[in-house]
Amino acid sequence: MLVLAGILPDFRLQSASGDSATRIGVTAAAAAGVFGLLTALVWPLVVRALLLVPALVLGLLVFFLNGSLLLVALRLVPDGRGESDPQTAVVVAAVMSAVASATSTALAVRDDTAYRRRLYRLADRRRRRAVAITGPPTPGTVFLQLDxxxxxxxxxxxxxxxxPTVAGLLGASSAEGAAARPSHRLxxxxxxxxxxxxASQLGxxxxxxxxxxxxxxxxxxxxxxxVCNRPASAAELQRRAxxxxxxxxxxxVDGASRGNLFSGGADQLALVLSVSARRGRANRSRAGYFAYFSDPANAVxxxxxxxxxxLRELAQSTRARIGRTRPRIGRGGLYPLIRAFATVVERDVVVAAVIGDMLAGRSAVYADLVAYDEVAHHSGPRGRDAEQVLVRLDRSLALLAKVAEHAPRNYRLVLLSxxxxxxxxxxxxxxxxxxxxLVRAGCGLPVSRRARRTHSGAEARAAVRAALHRPVEEGAEQRRPAKGSEPVVLASGNLGLVSFPDVPGRMTKEHLDRRHPALLPTLANHPGIGFVLVRSAEHGPLVLGARGAELRLDSLPDPLPADFDPAELPEPLRDFGPAAVAAVRRTDGFPHVADLMVNSWYEPGDGEVLAFEEQIGSHGGLGGDQGRPFLLSPLALSPPTPDGAELVGAEQVHRVLxxxxxxAADGPQVPVAAPTQPELDTPPSAGAAENPRPAGPADATFPVGDRAVEDKTH
Known part of the structure; x- marks a missing residue:
């Protein structure tokens, strides 16, 4: 505060006639002390009240609120020696909060004993009880999804x-050329x-x-x-599962779900879409924002x-436009704010929640970071913009690894997508x-001369709209399509769905040929369409392609033999590989499969597809890298599949996890130092020994979600 008073002309800590250096120092100390008290006592109350307004509005008001608290602190300094313009107060408060955050983080890392003691005190104040470790805890597991x-x-x-953090897990060579011993398998x-x-996260x-x-x-x-990222739909899908x-x-069992579409059955929830529509205090998704923003240093x-x-997005999109980068889509409107929310706000809040879970000693945590997915949709999955996001995600992994050193139990980190x-x-x-x-043309219906843009289904938009208390989807998809003969056409990346509302049940090929004889040939022969799935009353599921290609799925063995030659796969699935047969066959058996399932063209050479949405990096159908995510697991765990067999489907991933x-629950036991009694403010509760879950000393310290607290350690 003294340094800022000497630099900024509109900020002073002395009377108009001047004061001694000692008096100025006392005034600075008084102002800083009052500001610290207001920050500790008033800020959390203000943030909790602002949960009634959109979370993004809170982010925009951070500087104003912090500056207002500083102005109040200066007004309380005796003799009116503290004075500042409102604009200058915002700058001073922001710098002070940033410096406080940096110094407190450094001190916490350097003094492990003080760090742990602080966690014990905070835990006791919040739950009015202490939890002692009753025995050596088994390892916990953190599942971190890089969307x-x-x-x-x-x-x-x-x-x-x-x-580099992921490279270290894999034992890859560092920049100096030294290779570490791998701890994980990819x-x-x-x-x-x-x-x-x-579909993947639900499974x-x-x-x-x-x-x-x-x-x-x-x-x-x-x-x-x-719509998977609509709160009501997510809740219904979770109920069905x-x-x-x-x-x-x-x-x-003692789990936490952070930033996901679904809860996974966890008690500890923060920013989980399937419960975001609820207004109950325990499941209020915005509590995760409160737990993070209750620290003004975090907020600033x-x-x-x-x-x-x-600003980075505006610069990158301008560079792409000037350089005439292809392919390219529009990145204006609210997209820069949506990107910033996904890559900054959502990341910071979710990482903070995982840190809290690790310090609380929870057994299992599953968290989703959507930053890369949102940027890749608009900039391309291998563009420089997306690569920069990967760099920042790796830093978050490094932070979690550092925090794990302070956790009351050993943690195994599993990365997956x-x-x-x-x-x-x-x-x-x-x-x-x-x-x-194209569908309307095939049905003989009028088509607009100017093609309208389709809606983008990027996951980050769901989190933004939930934070803004707005419906997840805008436009016609929120309304029930009118009952009639006009088709309902929906897009999911490079997968399209066509339904006829006036036909109960699934419309057959024979019925469709009588009603719209030009539709199937129009779709199947279009150069941008890879194949079309339709059900025949006579032949069962049919896959249609260009030039009259027709594959009867029931004519192929189920499953295909292990030695099946991909070159023998009939058109039009040949380019998509033998795995496409099982995937299409399974979807055909769903009760709510569309009348027509349309997969776009796919070029095996470069892995390109054509998105039916406004995305130059897409997923949702078959073709290319979209269907090949990763699983990075510790070598201490058993291999995902025996004998290196292929891991197929999210349901099989669930069984592996x-x-x-x-x-982890069965051992091996990992001993950690039990806390000494003087470090606890009160004796352990009488029922602690009966707790079937060995809990860490910070078990109640930072539960982000249904029991938010004002923790400032990170």
Whole structure:
């Protein structure tokens, strides 16, 4: 404060006639002390009150609120020696909060004993009880999902030196040429036809993604469009999965779910979409924002990073436009704010929540970081913009590894992704019309002369709209499509769905040929379409392609033999590989599969697809890297599959993660130092020994979500 008073002309800590250096120092100390008290006492109350307004508004008000508290502090300094203009007060408060954050973090890292003692005190104040370690705890597990990062993208980032933390886990050579001993193994796995977060994460967390044919689909019996990143739809999908499996989910035992579409059965929730529509105090998703922003230093740091990210996006999009980069889509409107939310706010809040879970000693944590996926949709999965996001995600991994040193139990870190992304221009950019226009033309319906842009289904938009208390989807998808003969056409990356609302049940090929004889030939023969799935009353599921190609799925063995020659796969699935047969066959059996399932063209040579949405990096269908995510697991855990067999489907990934949690629960035991009694403010509760879960000393310190606290340690 003294330094700032000497630099800024509109900020003073002395009377107009001048004061001695001692008096100025006393005034600075008094002002700083009052500001610190107001920050500690008033700020959390203000932030909690502001949970009634959108979370993003809170981020924009951070500087104003902090400056206001400083002005109040200066007014309370005796003799009116403290004075500042409002604009200067904002600057002073921001700098002071940033310095406080930097110094407190450095002190916490250097003094482990003081750090742990502080955690004990905070835990006791919040829950009014202390928890003692009753025995050596078994290892905990943190599952960190890097949304949209494909296996090959991760491998290339490691080879380029963009992700040194991941490289260290894999034992890759460092910049100095020294190779470390690997601690993790990298495995690829294959998604189903619907290669998107809704299907993958539902299967991973709840063990079933049955009847999730795409990111969005139309259900005829209700007339509703289900959208995976809409809170009401996510809650219904989670309910269906639990009913289908009879199990609560992966995280039912002492678990925490952070930043996900679904809860996984966890008790500790923060920024979970399936519960964001609830207004109950325990499940209020915005509590995660409160736990983070209740520290003004966090708020200021994140707000400054938010502004920097918006400016970075504006600069990058301008460079791409001036350089005439192809393919390219529009990145104006609210997108810079959405990107900044995904890459800064969501990342910071989720990482802070995971830190809290580790310090609390929770058994299992599953968190999703959507930063890469959002940027790759608009900049391309292998562009420089997306690579910079990978660099920052690696720093977050390094931070979690550092915090694990302070955790009350050993943690095993499992990195994974839910899908990859395939590059390519949009269907509309290449052909001047959307899939909806093509379907209308095939049905003989009027088509607009100017193709309208389709809606983007990027996952980050769901988190933003939930934070803004707004519906997840805008436009026609929020309304029930009118009952009539006009088709409902929806897009999920490079996968399109066509439904006829007035036809109960699934429309057959024979019925469709009588009603719209030109539709199937129009779609199947279009150069931007790879294949079309339709059901025949006579032949069962049919896959149609160009030049009259027709594959009867029932004519192929189920499953295909292990020695099946890919070259013998009939058109039109030959380019998509033998795995496409099982994926298409499974989707065909879903109750809510669309009348027509349309997969775009795919070029095996460069892995490009044509997105039916406004995305140059897309996922949701078959073709390319979108169907090949990764799983990075510790060598201490058993291999994902025996004998290196391929890991197929999110449901199989769920079973692997379940097995690893059982292995952690069964041992080996990992001893840690138990806290000495003087470090606890009160004796352990009488029932602590009866707790079946060995809990760490910080068990109640930083529960981000249903029990938010004002912790300032990170």
């Amino acid at each position: 949209g990062v494909g296996h090959d993208v991760l491998r290339d980032a490691v080879d380029k030196g963009l992700m 495995t690829s796995w294959r998604t189903e036809w619907s290669s998107q977060t809704g 991973i967390l709840h063990g079933s993604n049955h009847d999730v044919p795409a990111f969005r689909w139309y259900e005829k019996e209700t007339g509703e469009v289900m 639990v009913a289908h499996t009879g199990d609560g989910g992966l995280l039912t 740091r994140t707000a400054m990073s938010f502004v920097a990210e918006v 839910d899908h990859g992304q395939s590059p390519g221009e949009t269907f509309r950019a290449r052909y001047g019309l959307t899939l909806g226009d 379940r097995r690893w949690l059982r292995e």
